[in-house]
Amino acid sequence: MKNVVLLGPPGAGKGTVAARLVQEFKFLHVSTGDMLREEVAQNTPLGQLAKGYMARGELVPDEVILSMVRQRVDAKKGVLFDGFPRTIAQAEGLERFTTVDLVIFLEVEQEEVVRRLSSRVVCSACGAVYNLITQPPRVQGKCDQCGGTLVQREDDKPEVVARRFAVYMRDSAPLVAYYEGRGMLRRVRADRSPDEVFQAIAEVLRS
Numbered sequence: 642m643k644n645v646v647l648l649g650p651p652g653a654g655k656g657t658v659a660a661r662l663v664q665e666f667k668f669l670h671v672s673t674g675d676m677l678r679e680e681v682a683q684n685t686p687l688g689q690l691a692k693g694y695m696a697r698g699e700l701v702p703d704e705v706i707l708s709m710v711r712q713r714v715d716a717k718k719g720v721l722f723d724g725f726p727r728t729i730a731q732a733e734g735l736e737r738f739t740t741v742d743l744v745i746f747l748e749v750e751q752e753e754v755v756r757r758l759s760s761r762v763v764c765s766a767c768g769a770v771y772n773l774i775t776q777p778p779r780v781q782g783k784c785d786q787c788g789g790t791l792v793q794r795e796d797d798k799p800e801v802v803a804r805r806f807a808v809y810m811r812d813s814a815p816l817v818a819y820y821e822g823r824g825m826l827r828r829v830r831a832d833r834s835p836d837e838v839f840q841a842i843a844e845v846l847r848s
């Protein structure tokens with residue numbers, strides 16, 4: 642079984658494709674974002690430590706992330722690393738306790754990401770999520786479930802989406818170059834349907 646790293650900017654559809662890959666290929670899913678949220682929610686020592694950094698607006702240090710990942714990795718199962726590694730130090734640290742066989746980079750243009758994310762609205766009353774392009778409400782501006790008012794999250798505003806995208810591309814560029822230089826990176830176009838993206842990755846994994 643292979644260990645795979647999934648990289649991609651916000652809005653590339655990483656969450657959707659990761660869920661499908663885990664289901665079809667029986668990967669152990671290692672999402673550092675989810676793991677950190679769990680540790681914080683359960684108020685573990687690691688969670689308390691991580692919370693302090695996050696509250697100060699700082700990144701959780703590489704060695705904290707690495708020890709969390711190390712606890713989770715199981716040598717008998719292929720692992721899908723999602724949202725990790727973020728830095729070259731994390732990538733090097735990961736290789737000290739496991740191997741990485743393949744890195745998939747989901748490629749998508751900034752324009753497409755802005756179009757996708759800025760079309761998302763949520764119900765201010767019940768939290769239901771809609772997409773004005775792919776899944777619009779029956780009545781404009783109103784929730785199908787409860788009639789609440791639909792609003793755009795601050796994070797989904799076009800200028801915020803564009804900034805998050807630019808920051809991701811800038812910060813991940815060294816990591817992409819690192820894996821590319823070692824012949825481990827495969828680029829997969831993500832400007833198409835979730836099913837097409839999944840099939841393209843599945844083909845790479847089976848080859």
Ligand SMILES: [Zn+2]
Pocket residue numbers: 764765766767768769784785786787788789
């Ligand atoms: Zn609602």
